[in-house]
Amino acid sequence: MIREALLVLSDGEVFEGEAIGAEMSVAAGEVVFNTVLSGYQEVITDPSYAGQIITFTTPHIGNYGVNLTDFESRRIFCRGVIVREMARRRSNWRATADLNDMLIAYGIPGIGGIDTRRLTRHIRDTGAIPGAFGTADESTLRAAALVEPGTDGVDLVAQVTTSQPYTLGSGTLRIIAYDFGIKHTILRHLSEYGEVTVVPARTGAVDVLALKPDGVFLSNGPGDPAMSPCAVDAIRELVEAGMPTFGICLGHQLLCRALGGETFKLPFGHHGGNHPVQQVSSGKVEITSQNHNFCVDPSSLDGRIEVTHLNLNDHTNEGMRVNGANAFSVQYHPEAGPGPHDSQYLFDQFARLMASAKGRSGFTRNSMTGYETPGLPTIELGVAG
């Protein structure tokens, strides 16, 4: 039964384990780690992981199975998962399938039994690193790891964005959401405030303005913000037009570049659900969900923005408001999914911005009840029920 497998990193490190998930002799990608204790399904289905292999530091993965409502996108974009221990048997009333079966259904390979702590410590030193794993022999895997480009300079957004616009939610506010790899949890939140139209990443500013939105949302997404120049142009025009704009994660980085600022790559990124972020104005601390390798350099935007949020671990930028415009953004994930709910006030802040730009004093919000959100893209492949 056990299929022995290896993980080989581009610097030659080798880890022994066993194959899990979809069968594949060689799977390659950029190896990153995530420290969340719960929420593996949301992480695995997050489009921001396109091109990456996700290492879970939590040893037991798959314990509570998977269900249809915790998907963060219509399918899975990561290249593989690395775990210490894949559950044989799930236990949770919400579950409709085993995680391993989901991986098989989506053709996502994995490797289990890995000393993930050793791997994490290694990545902490080398930074996110190309690697390959599978049942192939060591030299084949090494070769695959060496040719794997990683995520620098690759346009991953094009692979994950929607091909067609679609709309969900209803209400007085009209929001255009750029899909650079948008997470469903973000759409669940936005649709509480009004009608949300999700548009492909390459949609031009003119087309957006023609829809007469009350606000524009810039989504999260995978990879290097420098690889989406056309989105950067569109954002610049929209912000200059005074459009209320809110960006999250990649959206934050693209807004920075639209203002002429710089982004850079962090050594091993932030991937977890426990990062402290301080709101500069109040000093209050939010525990945040994070998933990014690239980062905004606030000094490159001197005078054009106000820094609103700071990461207390490494003091990198976590949020900004654009001076003289109606735009703000954060680097982390206020929508959670997975992660803490400490920062959900930012969605209210966006709604307030849209309402006041419209000359209104307030907004209404239809709070989510239950787990289902109508209008989300259907999951492309059913998982065994």
Added chain:
Amino acid sequence: MPKRTDIQSILIIGSGPIVIGQACEFDYSGTQACRVLKEEGYRVILANSNPATIMTDPDFADRTYIEPLTVEVLAKIIEREKPDAVLPTLGGQTGLNLAMELFHAGLVGVPGTPELIGANAESIETAENREKFKQAMIEIGLDVPPSGTAHNMEEAMEVVARIGLPIIIRPAYILGGRGTGMAATMEEFVKAAAHGLDASPVSEILIETSIAGWKEYELEVMRDRNDNCVIVCSIENFDPMGVHTGDSITVAPAQTLTDVEYQKMRDAAFACLRRVGVETGGSNVQFALNPENGHMVVIEMNPRVSRSSALASKATGFPIAKIAARLAVGYTLDEIPNDITKMTPASFEPSIDYVVTKIPRWAFEKLPGTSGILGTQMQSVGEAMAIGRTFPESFQKGLRSLENGRLGLNCDPAEKQYDALDDAELLRLCNVPTPERPFHLGEALRRGMSVDTINAATKVDVWFLDQMLMIVEERAHLATLGFSAMTKRDWKRAKRLGFSDPQLGYLFGVDELDVRKARLDVGVKATFKTVDTCAAEFAAQTPYHYSTYEDTDEVQPSDGKKVIILGSGPNRIGQGIEFDYCCVHASFALRDAGYETIMINCNPETVSTDYDTSSRLYFEPLTREDVLNVIEAENPIGIVVSLGGQTPLKLAGLLPQNLIVGTSPESIDRAEDRELWNVLCNQLNIPQPAGGTAVTVDEALAITDQIGFPVLVRPSYVLGGRGMRIVNDRDELVSAMSELIGFGALGKEGGLSAERPVLIDRFLEDATEVDVDALRDATGEVVIGGVMEHVEEAGVHSGDSACAIPPPTLQPWVIEVIEHYATSIAHALDVKGLINIQFAVRGNQVNVIEANPRASRTVPFVAKATGVPLAKIASRIMLGATLQQLREEGLLKPPVTGHTSVKEAVLPFNRFPAVDPALGPEMRSTGEVMGIDITFGLAFAKSQAASYSALPTDGSLFISLKDRDKPAGIIVAKRFRERGLKIIATKGTAAYLARFGFDVDRTLSKLSDNEGTSAVDLIASGEITFIVNTPSGSGGRSDGSHIRTAAVVHRVSCVTTVEAALAAAQGMAEAAATPMTVRSLQEFHGL
């Protein structure tokens, strides 16, 4: 927000004696808090009656009051010290309750009095009052189990009509869960309600919808003044609702919650804290979740640090108490650095990359009459925690950490006991929560019962059961492979599932060392990982490790002089906090002397397992295998085995002999081995009770033929008098022997074998027991640390009797003889370090009962009574220092005198109403308190108040004595009458007293006569305020046992020896004559 400068001095209320539900976790949190607040420059005043704690060392506070924890005493301390603030959240339930009483008395929390910091009166009230708490939760939209109160059957019927069945019943103001019940049918309900109403002294019951079988969770939360909230740890219970979390196997982090559910719970926990109004500090919120539909309800919250917060701190590396103390003085979480990473702030939520399992340890074997079934009241006396990368690994490590003779999840000799059970019986047992349940579950899985069948019967989560099944399947697989076919992969898989070498040895029929060798030969060796709060995301140099079987090891080799100190494992009756105190002191002293200290222990409650205590901490089971792993990783110059009680001592012989420091294992054996010991006493001409050793019934009878009855029968190599009893005749002897032979077959503690025979001694009647703690160094110098005279006669275990320094009644020359004997025994055993010797003094003859060349339970008490840090000195001696050197260094000082210190034991009977509280040679106390004052009487009175049995000032004395005690009874009755108490006696005692011209005020007939008012009635009505009842031999449940039980239930002081009664009378007389004063240890010690 920086720290507050408007307060300068803070009074911390400790938690008092160790009792079930409140153990050394509060020493751990209190010690941390004292340290931190002193570091911050505050003047720290500490009140705690427990001398065995680290926190009551004079170094940890500016003023340490080892005084009774009562409002009266605290008021005196407040008056004397005038603190600006009182911090009540670190002393458990005791601390909170006292804070509320002080508040109601207008002594704190109101203008002009010290401020309550950490939690205010209103929030304590909201959290602690179950009705108010439920109301508050409903207000903020959280669900609670529906409930109602009833005072009679009609009201009970109304409540059940409203909330439906099934229900649980919790009577108000009851002890030990008496009258608690569950009902699923109306018939059961009527019975249960009637029973509950009857059990409650105020005829009040809480009827609550039963959600037994739901999943139980706990979240550990912190909040600061700026309303920043973090979850430190989530904990999932293996045992579903219905078993108290303190009695449940618990696992961190939670394993079977989706993130959606977890975040909902997190939001609810924060909402709960905000509503209750916990402004700063740590709290614990308990939840239950319906496994069918995820319906979540709040069970309760504790607005203070708790047992769970200590566990969470050890499980994550996030020091909750330390941070709570900083928050209480005004800091916010982001201003406090994470202790472990140093670079990141404390305002984060730990991520952990391992699994932590906590398993409780009970003492039912010491409490005959208890059912041994777990329920909604906590009954365990200690716990072990284990860390592994996966649940199976950490679970099996946890099971072997318990030291119950089990090697892991079955796969050991003890599993044979299940062979006799048929499947139906086994499944039934699986459904009854008992300490044995995990092993029953393992056996059921081994027989092929499906996870679903077992889950349906027990409600234990299928994920946990499947993880156990992996262990069971692996065992079957390994059995088919066989020892010689094991490959590297096989060994690694087995070790990763937590199998111990002895388990594998049992499975393969080879010695554990052969297993070790075979796997090491193929390179399967333990690797050590680090607890770092962040799952390796950031670099951390935490000196906190656990073993697992992975690719790489994180222990940094160091070339300092390293000493391993073996801790004492889970708390149990007879081996508790005192030994942790000794280990911690050794670590402090050796660090000060330039050694690197390495602590190995598996008890999450303790100061020893604080990663700050030693240079490095290994959170590991105390077994040969696990200790050898650390030795190999660290390469120490020595191992200290004599400070952690019996646990490390038992290991001494199994470890490299050249590394054991201090008294040699041979000497330890000479004191423990009866034959060698007899030879030694004969050589030294020291009298001892006649006796011998036996392995069989016939041998035992041969001994009693020689020495006569009564005799004391006890197994060797046990602690706290386990299995020990006074035997009066041949029949009793035969049954006692058979029972011990039975233990041996099951691998239980106290079992019999050729190497561990039973000891049979002539029982010395009417003897005064004396304990001595002494130090000896390699040059042969001996220093007597303390001579303690026991209040109760020999025959009451020394751990259960009160004792005093200096001896209040012994003749000076008798004390000299004792010191002389102690010195020659220490020489003969070539002691290097501590020795404890017990004597029984009868008339002019001093008999030696036993000698233990190791630290004893009384070391911290002696240290606090005399100001001499015995454990520190002992640890230095073990590493070669001489007493003279230590004197020059200033560590060894002459003892301080001029006062009397009394230690009193605290017993757990209020939790176990079915157990006869009469004292005997088997120890049953869980903790101790100390009273210090200028005379014995005053110190004794304080010790009684501190042990929650304050001496009476009015009411009636009830006296009922066995014949032998009747003469002394005359004096007792006289003294109590002088104190203004009425005297009530049983017929026999009254008649005897009358013969000497003493007429009692009232005579009662025997309970069994069933006529008129009984003693039990007068105890219940409060008329009887003090009881002297000496048990008359063994036999069924006598009158006496009913009276003593009633005393426990109604919290009336009851002594079971005339000595204690006389001490009480003396205490009452002196206390009446002198107003009570309080004085700090620093003042007593002249610091």
